[in-house]
Amino acid sequence: MIYYPEKYRIEDRRMKPFIDPDEIWGYLKNVKADKTRVREIIKASLDKKRLSLEETAVLLNASDHDLIEEIKEGARALKEKVYGERIVLFAPLYVGDLCTNNCQYCGFRSSNKGVQRMTLSENELIAETTALIDQGHKRLILVYGEHPKYSPEFIAETVRIVYGVRHKNGEIRRVNINAAPFDIPGFRTIKDAGIGTFQIFQETYHEPTYMNVHLGGVKRNFEWRLTALDRAQEAGIDDVGIGSLFGLYDWRFEVMGLVRHVNHFEAVYNVGPHTISFPRIQNALALNIMKDHMVRDEEFVRLVSILRLAVPYTGMILTAREPAHIRDQILRFGVSQIDGGTNLELGGYSRGRQETQDLSREQFQINDSRSLSEIMDELIRNGYIPSFCTACYRLGRTGEHFMEFSVPGFIKRYCTPNALLTLAEYLEDYASEDTKKAGYDLIEVKIRELKKGQKTDKLREKIGKVRSGERDLYF
Numbered sequence: 001m002i003y004y005p006e007k008y009r010i011e012d013r014r015m016k017p018f019i020d021p022d023e024i025w026g027y028l029k030n031v032k033a034d035k036t037r038v039r040e041i042i043k044a045s046l047d048k049k050r051l052s053l054e055e056t057a058v059l060l061n062a063s064d065h066d067l068i069e070e071i072k073e074g075a076r077a078l079k080e081k082v083y084g085e086r087i088v089l090f091a092p093l094y095v096g097d098l099c100t101n102n103c104q105y106c107g108f109r110s111s112n113k114g115v116q117r118m119t120l121s122e123n124e125l126i127a128e129t130t131a132l133i134d135q136g137h138k139r140l141i142l143v144y145g146e147h148p149k150y151s152p153e154f155i156a157e158t159v160r161i162v163y164g165v166r167h168k169n170g171e172i173r174r175v176n177i178n179a180a181p182f183d184i185p186g187f188r189t190i191k192d193a194g195i196g197t198f199q200i201f202q203e204t205y206h207e208p209t210y211m212n213v214h215l216g217g218v219k220r221n222f223e224w225r226l227t228a229l230d231r232a233q234e235a236g237i238d239d240v241g242i243g244s245l246f247g248l249y250d251w252r253f254e255v256m257g258l259v260r261h262v263n264h265f266e267a268v269y270n271v272g273p274h275t276i277s278f279p280r281i282q283n284a285l286a287l288n289i290m291k292d293h294m295v296r297d298e299e300f301v302r303l304v305s306i307l308r309l310a311v312p313y314t315g316m317i318l319t320a321r322e323p324a325h326i327r328d329q330i331l332r333f334g335v336s337q338i339d340g341g342t343n344l345e346l347g348g349y350s351r352g353r354q355e356t357q358d359l360s361r362e363q364f365q366i367n368d369s370r371s372l373s374e375i376m377d378e379l380i381r382n383g384y385i386p387s388f389c390t391a392c393y394r395l396g397r398t399g400e401h402f403m404e405f406s407v408p409g410f411i412k413r414y415c416t417p418n419a420l421l422t423l424a425e426y427l428e429d430y431a432s433e434d435t436k437k438a439g440y441d442l443i444e445v446k447i448r449e450l451k452k453g454q455k456t457d458k459l460r461e462k463i464g465k466v467r468s469g470e471r472d473l474y475f
């Protein structure tokens with residue numbers, strides 16, 4: 001693979017591979033993590049500067065216990081400074097598990113004969129969406145295997161179906177996608193259906209490992225996948241989500257790969273990714289990978305903290321793959337979005353939760369089976385503001401995280417009030433009496449915390465309107 005380093009003209013770097021393993025290993029092997037340097041870097045990050053590859057490598061090389069604690073503390077402080085206490089909630093909705101790829105970590109892979117294959121019909125998709133709206137969800141990510149049936153037109157149609165569902169007071173207001181890479185016209189077709197973020201995880205940025213675990217299908221083409229979200233951006237999709245599947249290769253290399261991906265987008269498209277995901281490999285039907293690179297809990301907390309510091313303005317997603325205690329812990333270090341009430345089984349939301357997962361019908365095992373209402377209640381009682389806000393996306397304010405980060409006062413003027421308004425909607429329509437009381441107490445505390453002049457009168461007025469039955473109010 002030819003690598004197009006940063007010194008190349010931007011025109012020459014569009015849709016071209018950007019990962020140079022020698023460059024990454026050069027930093028990881030050579031930079032030293034002395035105390036002064038680590039502290040300088042944390043400070044730069046707290047001043048909201050995106051870190052370079054070299055600076056990220058310094059943090060990754062810190063091994064002293066106290067220094068690691070300082071890094072975690074830095075991430076916690078940054079999270080508080082940039083995002084406040086808001087946590088955005090969403091749910092994944094699996095549309096179909098047909099797949100022509102052969103990814104050794106995935107239950108849906110083509111060689112897995114024990115999988116029950118299905119694609120939701122229009123009525124089933126409507127039933128799933130209705131069940132999710134009934135939980136209180138407003139934001140979904142639709143997930144698909146890679147298969148000729150799941151063409152851009154098919155995906156666009158499923159997005160339109162989901163947006164079309166109205167149920168009691170609710171509807172889905174933002175549909176994100178996790179699906180295979182397409183060409184530019186394909187991405188354009190999907191964009192036209194009004195999607196939010198298009199997520200594609202590189203899985204591993206280490207090409208030899210990539211070739212070892214992707215044994216067949218289009219996904220075996222490392223470069224096609226690496227450049228996928230460039231094509232999405234060429235097609236006009238501004239919000240893209242990157243990710244790496246931790247456990248395939250050295251976690252420090254993958255963090256560097258993610259940061260290099262961010263640098264690439266910033267250089268070529270002038271905006272970083274909307275979100276970063278960092279799934280750890282979970283059990284799946286006939287999982288077939290070496291376990292040499294599994295990431296321990298303590299390393300996982302470190303990697304999330306370092307990513308937070310390295311890319312201060314990017315949303316970070318932590319899913320129900322992780323058990324509740326890890327999710328609760330990691331929320332503090334920089335996560336801004338989590339899923340709730342997750343059910344990976346095709347058709348599972350309308351069937352209702354089963355006692356145990358049936359891995360022949362699901363992509364992998366999840367470890368947090370809390371319902372959305374349990375998670376909402378816990379977030380509220382821990383002082384977080386659960387948010388279903390979709391205002392920026394719907395007002396065309398794409399690149400919203402960048403605004404939060406770069407426009408002074410944006411969070412207080414828009415994000416927090418909008419989060420509180422969506423919380424009030426949830427409390428009115430879906431919460432138990434106990435949660436409702438705790439939720440309105442929290443809203444009162446948070447309104448008082450907003451300084452004068454931050455539209456608190458208008459906010460109180462809008463919350464009053466929500467209480468008397470109006471919906472979908474935002475700034």
Ligand code: SAM
Nearest residue numbers: 105106144145146179201245280281282284364
């Ligand atoms: N088929 C699309 C693709 O491969 O891009 C959709 C992706 S898949 C449904 C969503 C993500 O789940 C994958 O990109 C991968 O990172 C992750 N995944 C797959 N198997 C997993 C496992 N056993 N444990 C945890 N995450 C897994």
Ligand code: SF4
Nearest residue numbers: 099101103106109145
């Ligand atoms: Fe198919 Fe995606 Fe699973 Fe790979 S990760 S087998 S592409 S569903």
